[in-house]
Amino acid sequence: MPYKHQQQLFECREFVVRQVVGEQTRQTNIRTTMTIPSRKPPAEQVLDCNVSAKVTNTEILRNKVVVEGKANVKVTYVAKTKEGDQPVHAVHGDVTFTEFLDIPGAEPGVGQDVFVRLTVEQARCELDHNDRTGRKIIVTIIIRIFAKVTVTEELELLVQTPEGTIPLPPGTEPIELVLNQIVGQGERQVVISETVNVKDLTEGCKPCPEQVVDTICDAAITRREVIDGKVVLEGMLTLQVIYVARTWEGDQPVHHVHVEIPFSEFVEVPGAEPDDIIDVSFEIEDCEAVARNICDLRITAVLALRADILREMELVAVTAPEVGPVAPGFEAILLRTDRIVGDVAQQIALKDTLVIPAQKPPAQKVLECMITSNTIQQTEVLEAANKVLVRGAAEVKITYVADKPTQPVHAFHTEVPWNISVAIPGDVTRDDIVTVNINSEFCSVELVGENIDFTLILGAMVRVTRIVQENLVICVEEVPAPADVCPPGTRQISYTIKAGDTLFALAQRFRTTVDQIMAVNPGINPNNLQVGQVITICEGGLG
Incomplete structure (x- = not known):
């Protein structure tokens, strides 16, 4: 937007901004075959195919970004049985993929960061007609990968101030801008450790561990808050521990257990104020589980936390028609940076009635509920209302005591759909980049008659960003x-x-x-x- 004012005197001021080095979008096509395990009946017809994707690793190479990911596939199907009663079953599976995107200017080891967003554009599941067993399902997935490389830069921008003494360089003009300036950065390495008893954790359903075979770790930031000079972070460390069980027979069966460990940490960022914008990232540097005592798992994870504090700045800068020197001591550069239009955290409470599957016995008592995954299925920008609509589903595991004399413990999985409408302060357009993080903060269950009343509280963090791109004049030392x-x-x-x-x-x-x-x-x-x-x-x- 051009700026008009009688006084046009400027000075050089230092700004720290996150410059966009480059971005790229690429589609990847995945075709694989899922096999229905022998413990489940074969399929007669596929009913539904649900796919979610997540990034497992990224790496910046010279002029390239490598993205590793995992697609989780859930197929619901009508089973083929001798009785012909056509029960509905489901089968899960993971598919890994690796792709690279060409981004000129990407360079390892120079402090660049990469942001990746995955979107499942199409998923199709169908029976393999060449397979007579009815156990092979052909899965075809199209995933859109968006990658953006950024770098933090210190720039001496030519800006208008009351104390300015520099006249407008020839061939340039002033422009009003809103930039997100980085006013502080902080990093901290934290160790999260916890001892869990497998018998207590699983209500006696799982045997004690003798030796850990593998540990799969993930983490999520569920809450962030700025207090003076600090960023407080709350999150959840999630682990899948695969272990050899300790049994009297000594047959060493392999089991797995799901563990969730909440954590609360802080990162010192001098100058941080409560109204500032927070940008948080983390990396799991190490994670392990060790079998101890009779039935304990000692879990230790090392997380590297990073917090950037951004502050919205309104300024009058100087723009030039093209990149390059404009006058002695001044040069025009292309500034491409993200401006955060809105950053909103919101909670929603969901209530539903869950029906125990017909093939499972009725319940005498409900033990616990666990959210095993949250899948974002669709994100839509409503321009007229300045809102972001997010649709998804939570995968819920219910554990209960069956209404039988021996009181065996049973469990079943079900999917609970949800949708969230988040109001964004400011004008939102369909060209903006929307980032959504969904976390399950609480769930409860209660047995009512033959069914189960279910309550779930979700926390949503929605950020809308927009690219600002201008040829801006900076001050350079003449050599x-x-x-x-x-x-x-x-x-x-x-x-x-x-x-x-x-x-x-x-x-x-x-x-x-x-x-x-x-x-x-x-x-x-x-x-x-x-x-x-x-x-x-x-x-x-x-x-």
């Missing part, structure tokens, strides 16, 4: 360039290396080649550019 090193027809300039710069990106920006830059800078290491390093560039070497 005299060496004479007579560039060929005729090119313009010799001195350039100061900034965070995230690569020779490939600079060559594109100044219309030259990496080889030409290296030719006029003997000894330069393209894989180890240092912030503040001054190099010579022959602009226009490609014509």
Whole structure:
């Protein structure tokens, strides 16, 4: 938006922003075959196919981002039985995938971050007509992968202030902007440890562990809050522990147990204030479970927490028609950064009546409910209402004591759909990027007659971001360039290396080649550019 004012005097001020290095979208097609296990009846007809996807690992390579993920597939089908009663069954399975996206400017080891969003665009499940057993289901999935690489940069922006003394450079004009400035960053490594008794945890349903075979860990931040100088984080560490059971027979059967450990930690961020915007990330650096004593599991996890504090800034900057030097001491760069339009946390309470499956015995007493997964199925932006509508489903496991003389313990799984409407302060458009995190905060069950009354409290964190892209004028230190090193027809300039710069990106920006830059800078290491390093560039070497 152009800015009009009589006074147009400016000064150089330092801003810390998150610059978007590049982004890319790619589709991946997955085709696999699921086999119905022998303990379940074969299929006569597929009823439903539900797929969710999650990122398991990301890695930044030079000009590329590698994304590893896992798609969870749930197939509901009509079973083929001798009785012909056509009961409905379900089968689950995981499919892993790896894809890479070309993002010029991506560089490992220079402090870049990557954000990845997965969207399941299509899922189809059908019986394999070449299989006469009725146990093979062909699954076809199309997943859209969006990856964005960012880097934190310190820029000396030319901005208008009452104390300004610098006139507007020729060929430029002022512009009003709203930017999210990073005002503080903090990191902390925390250790989460807990001892759980398998018998107590499973109400005696699982045998005691003798040796742990494998531990699968995940974590989620369920609440975040800024107090003066600190970011308080609450979350849940979730583990699937696979172990060899301790039995009198010594046959060493393999079992697994689901463990949830809540945690509350803080990260010190000097200057953080309660009204600031919080950006939180974490990495599970280590996670293990060890069998101890008779029936205990000692669980230890190491998490690296990071908190960035952003503050919305309204300013009048200077824009130029194109990138490059605009005047002695001033240069125009392309600034691409995210502006957070809205960041909202909301709770919803769901109530439902669950029916025990016909093949299960009736209940005498309900022991517990557990949310094994939450799947986001659809996210929709309602522009007219400035709202984000999120639809999904919770996978619920109910454990109960059967109404029989021996009082055996049974369990069943069911799916509970939910939808959340979140109002976003500010104008929301369909081009904005929506990020949603759903966490199960509480669930309760009560036996009412033959059915089970179920209550679930979900916490939703919805963030809407928008790309701000402008050619902005920055202040640069003028360093005299060496004479007579560039060929005729090119313009010799001195350039100061900034965070995230690569020779490939600079060559594109100044219309030259990496080889030409290296030719006029003997000894330069393209894989180890240092912030503040001054190099010579022959602009226009490609014509």
